[in-house]
Amino acid sequence: MQTSASNPHQPEEVNNHVHSTYSFSPYSPTQITEAAVEAGLKTVGLMDHDAIAGGPEFLTAARSNGIAATVGCEIRVHLNGTPLEGKRVNNPDEPNIIYIAFHGIPANQFEATDQFLKPIRAARLKRSQAETEKLNAWLQQRHGPTLDFATDIQPCSRIQEGGTITERHICFALAKKLIQQHGNGEALTTFLNEHLGLSPSKKIAHQLHEESNPHRIYDLLGFLKAELVPHFFIPSGTDECPSARDAAAFARSIHAIPAYAYLGDVSESPTGDKRAQTFEDSFLDQLINTLKELGFQAITYMPPRNTHKQLQRLQQLCHHHGLMEISGVDINSSRQSFNCPILLDPAFQHLCDAAWALIAHEKCAAQNETLGLFHPENPLIDQSLETRVQHYATIGRNMNPHQPENIKELL
Structure with a gap:
């Protein structure tokens, strides 16, 4: 492969980890590209939980808006049968289950990816x-509002x-009801404290x-995600979380x-949705060794x-x-x-180089x-x-x- 000479690098910002309305976000795939351009980003990446359906719209919008784009998805996997089995690693909600990402999914693999994700979503x-x-049983005991899955929660999603x-959809639906019933300010925080036993910082x-907070429902959502989820969370099963080894193998395939x-x-979460808590730092060397053995090729993190x-x-x-470093701010x-x-x-x-x-x-x-960057027959694989x-x-x-398809002219 040949590359044309590039200009000296100018300061640039990138983000490879933006969620859309196909998982949970205020932004549609198209709106992500528009917001990225407005923010001055040079590249932007879609990263939905258990979903790839936003990919085609995202790439079309990116092409139209003139921003380089990459598509991935985020899933949870189990650590059964590994040296890390039973450990709390990077998941605040449950041990033995970790978050991973499939980065750089080629567009011609979207259908195969969706077939892999369908049973996970189900x-x-x-x-x-x-x-x-x-959650409804817990709320009824405290004279709180209850939620109807079909009319309160599903409309917040693109499940169809x-x-x-x-859990964010559930918390969002509850946040919406709480604001509708108690408004803003003192009445809302009093209800949270006195009836639900949840004390906002x-x-x-x-x-x-x-009064003029345009993000109120998301602020309340973040608080509920951190404080309320433990009261209604149900552990994931292996039907929802494949093995780490199998997931990595599928991504490579x-x-x-x-x-x-x-x-x-974590000392403090940017969105208030995670408590101060210890995760993988105390056994990071063992974790990286295990991930490498399981077939992972990269680490993604949020500086x-x-x-x-x-x-x-x-x-x-x-x-x-020999693990690739990829960044992204979880939006x-x-x-x-x-x-x-x-x-x-x-x-x-x-x-930034990694994003490009x-x-x-x-x-x-x-x-x-x-x-592909890691393909064993890549002409540069020995480098x-x-x-x-x-x-x-x-x-x-x-x-x-x-015109991203014309990238072949640069090869």
């Missing part, structure tokens, strides 16, 4: 219905169009009291890049969420084990900014699977991962986002 739908019943329903209380989603010990010390350690382990609330200024720091230039490499990988693999990423990043940057 199992999750049944569990979400059972969780709603459990290949989307999914998660000063920060959350201020947000709920703020469709020429996507299986990535572990690093969380790190604003972690400390410099956490990131430095993670980057060293990725380099040692699922209107309060969150699409921008990630930390990526303007030269220390994170490699994450993902895009080139995705477009190239759709035309010829052997051109280092860093060299391959740089090579593909150059291709991605030189691609015309209005």
Whole structure:
């Protein structure tokens, strides 16, 4: 493969982890591309839970809006039979189940991906219905409003169009009812405290009291996600969470890049949906060793969420084990900014390069699977991962986002 010379890098921001209305988000796939352009991003990535249905709309909108785009999906997998079985890793809700991402899914593999995800969505739908019943019983004991799954929760989703329903949808539907019944401010926080036994922090209380707050329902959702979910959560089964090894193998079979989603010990969540809690940092070396053995090819992480010390350690382990580093800020609330200024720091230039490499990988693999970044027959496979990423990043940057199919001219 040949690449044309690229211009010296200009400061750029990218985001490979934006959720759409096909999982949970205020943004449709088209609106994501519009918001990304408005924010000045150079690339943007769709990342829905258990769903790929937004991919075609997203890529069409990205082409129209002239922004480079990549498509992935996020799923949960189990660790049965691994050295990490039973550990709480990167999932606040339950041990032994971890979040992973399929990055850079070629467009010609969307149908195969959807077939893989369909039974996962079906199992999750049944569990979400059972969780709603459990929540209603809890709410009735406290004289709270109850939810009808068909009329309150499903309309918040795109379940009929290949989307999914998660605990966020349940919390969103409840947040909507609570605001309708109690309005804003004191009446709402009093009900939360005195009837539901949920005490908002000063920060959350201020947000709920703020008269002109356009994000109120998402602020309340984040609070409910952190504080209420433990009261109605039902553990996932293996029908909803395949094994980590099988999921990684499937991702590789469709020429996507299986990535572990690093969380790190949390002090405060940007959206208020996670409590301060310890996760994988105390056994990170063992985790990375296990992930490599299971067939994972990358680690995805969110720089604003972690400390410099956490990131430095993670980057060293990725380099040692030959794992690609991919960044993204988990966008699922209107309060969150699409921008990630930390990526303007030269220390994170490699994450911008990785975003462009993902895009080139995705477009190239759709035309010829052997051109996938990790394919064993890739012409550059004998070169280092860093060299391959740089090579593909150059291709991605030189691609015309209005005509991404013409990337073959750069090969």
